[in-house]
Amino acid sequence: MATTLITGGTVVSATGRANADVLVDGERIVAVLEPGSELLGTDLKSGVDTVIDATGKYVIPGGIDAHTHMELPFGGTAAIDTFETGTRAAAYGGTTSIVDFAVQRYGERVQDGLDAWHAKAAGECAIDYGFHQIIGGVDADAIAAMKTLPDQGVTSFKLFMAYPGVFYSDDAQVLKAMQVSRDTGMLTMMHAENGPAIDVLAEQLIEEGKTDPYFHGIARAWQMEEEATHRAIMLANLTGAPLYVVHVSAKQAVEQLAWARDKGQNVFGETCPQYLYLSLEEQLGASSEEWGNFEGAKWVCSTPLRSREEGHQDAMWQALRTNDLQMVSTDHCPFCMKDQKELGLGDFRKIPNGIGSIEHRMDLMYQGVVTGEITLERWVELTSTTPARMFGMYGQKGVIQPGADADIVVYDPNGHTSIGLGKTHHMAMDHSAWEGYEIDGHVDTVLSRGKVIVDDNAYLGAKGDGRFIKRGLTQYLV
Numbered sequence: 001m002a003t004t005l006i007t008g009g010t011v012v013s014a015t016g017r018a019n020a021d022v023l024v025d026g027e028r029i030v031a032v033l034e035p036g037s038e039l040l041g042t043d044l045k046s047g048v049d050t051v052i053d054a055t056g057k058y059v060i061p062g063g064i065d066a067h068t069h070m071e072l073p074f075g076g077t078a079a080i081d082t083f084e085t086g087t088r089a090a091a092y093g094g095t096t097s098i099v100d101f102a103v104q105r106y107g108e109r110v111q112d113g114l115d116a117w118h119a120k121a122a123g124e125c126a127i128d129y130g131f132h133q134i135i136g137g138v139d140a141d142a143i144a145a146m147k148t149l150p151d152q153g154v155t156s157f158k159l160f161m162a163y164p165g166v167f168y169s170d171d172a173q174v175l176k177a178m179q180v181s182r183d184t185g186m187l188t189m190m191h192a193e194n195g196p197a198i199d200v201l202a203e204q205l206i207e208e209g210k211t212d213p214y215f216h217g218i219a220r221a222w223q224m225e226e227e228a229t230h231r232a233i234m235l236a237n238l239t240g241a242p243l244y245v246v247h248v249s250a251k252q253a254v255e256q257l258a259w260a261r262d263k264g265q266n267v268f269g270e271t272c273p274q275y276l277y278l279s280l281e282e283q284l285g286a287s288s289e290e291w292g293n294f295e296g297a298k299w300v301c302s303t304p305l306r307s308r309e310e311g312h313q314d315a316m317w318q319a320l321r322t323n324d325l326q327m328v329s330t331d332h333c334p335f336c337m338k339d340q341k342e343l344g345l346g347d348f349r350k351i352p353n354g355i356g357s358i359e360h361r362m363d364l365m366y367q368g369v370v371t372g373e374i375t376l377e378r379w380v381e382l383t384s385t386t387p388a389r390m391f392g393m394y395g396q397k398g399v400i401q402p403g404a405d406a407d408i409v410v411y412d413p414n415g416h417t418s419i420g421l422g423k424t425h426h427m428a429m430d431h432s433a434w435e436g437y438e439i440d441g442h443v444d445t446v447l448s449r450g451k452v453i454v455d456d457n458a459y460l461g462a463k464g465d466g467r468f469i470k471r472g473l474t475q476y477l478v
């Protein structure tokens with residue numbers, strides 16, 4: 001097996017940093033050594049196949065994006081990144097594992113949805129991948145099928161309190177699914193927004209002629225997120241289900257999570273880069289020659305962007321510091337403006353919801369280190385270590401230690417990354433939600449299970465490198 005020594009760098013973990021060399025043999029890390037260590041009396045460097053010089057750079061466990069939607073069917077179209085394009089873009093950005101959402105839609109069988117996702121991903125991925133299961137209809141068949149998922153390495157499922165007629169579960173269905181979560185140890189992931197109420201508000205706005213993308217965020221008011229988050233917490237409390245709330249964006253929703261956690265309930269939450277950096281005010285002001293006011297459609301996602309004046313973005317950073325939110329995922333759900341987002345010209349309700357960020361999550365969160373929002377160690381924790389623990393992969397993923405998969409990123413704090421079309425954009429969308437963002441850091445080298453797949457902006461991997469990750473139960477509860 002080929003051996004690689006990553007030498008001279010600062011190895012960063014969730015709990016500290018140290019100058020150390022990392023020795024890789026085949027697909028695994030075999031040693032983390034004091035710099036200049038010898039093996040059988042000789043300098044290690046002379047005995048290995050490849051030496052990667054990481055002097056002056058950070059050596060971190062590869063990023064884990066636990067919330068992605070390759071090819072998600074939505075609003076009469078489908079997310080534009082395939083597993084091939086989406087995972088390659090992830091690799092460029094220092095993400096070496098994803099957990100994508102297999103979809104069961106109304107009227108379909110759960111197992112068929114999961115099988116379809118395996119078929120889409122197998123042989124296509126640049127990096128390792130796991131699945132959560134979206135449950136689109138909680139009935140007796142679905143409940144029986146859900147109980148078989150942990151043995152298949154799918155240890156979490158997602159319900160939607162939003163999107164009536166598409167993915168929506170009512171409270172009765174949520175309750176029944178949470179009972180399965182309690183009985184099996186599977187994590188209940190919740191899209192917490194009051195969908196039926198949002199749909200009424202949206203319809204009223206359209207009737208008033210308020211059709212621009214900005215009104216998407218007005219209809220999806222923070223009260224709709226706070227209320228649904230509270231309801232999910234109480235149903236989880238009643239049933240004893242462990243709860244993970246996805247894409248938290250409202251400061252009031254964080255307050256709900258903090259309240260439940262303070263009482264000792266097993267409640268967790270993630271936010272996404274868009275809720276840390278982008279705002280409703282910027283969406284209102286967005287305009288371009290090509291699209292006019294419709295330019296704001298590029299930022300239509302759910303939960304929506306929130307008002308900066310109301311302080312939601314500051315509250316998200318604060319929650320990441322205080323651990324009221326535990327991790328950052330992208331909710332990568334990319335749609336082009338042309339032919340996709342433009343379906344909602346004249347009616348914001350028809351804009352496919354989603355932002356593509358899989359390539360930029362590690363950089364965008366590193367910028368939070370540069371600006372002093374989070375520490376270097378917290379960066380690693382939020383983007384890799386906690387996702388691994390939360391979703392039952394820790395030890396294999398999320399850490400640099402002997403025995404772990406050699407998923408490693410060499411990150412250059414003195415490098416620079418300019419985000420935008422024609423620059424770092426390897427996702428399939430025809431625009432970037434992050435156009436013009438400048439990052440004071442750079443992903444230099446990416447190893448996936450010991451293989452260098454990105455080096456100096458060059459992709460050296462191949463589709464099919466990535467394997468399915470059979471996940472265990474969340475490691476937060478045991």
Ligand code: DUC
Pocket residue numbers: 069074191300301302303331333353354355
């Ligand atoms: N939110 C999005 O922005 N896109 C897909 C689904 C979702 O909940």
Ligand code: ZN
Pocket residue numbers: 191246247302303
């Ligand atoms: Zn969602």
Ligand code: ZN
Pocket residue numbers: 067069246331333
């Ligand atoms: Zn999502």
Ligand code: ZN
Pocket residue numbers: 412415416442443444
């Ligand atoms: Zn560089």
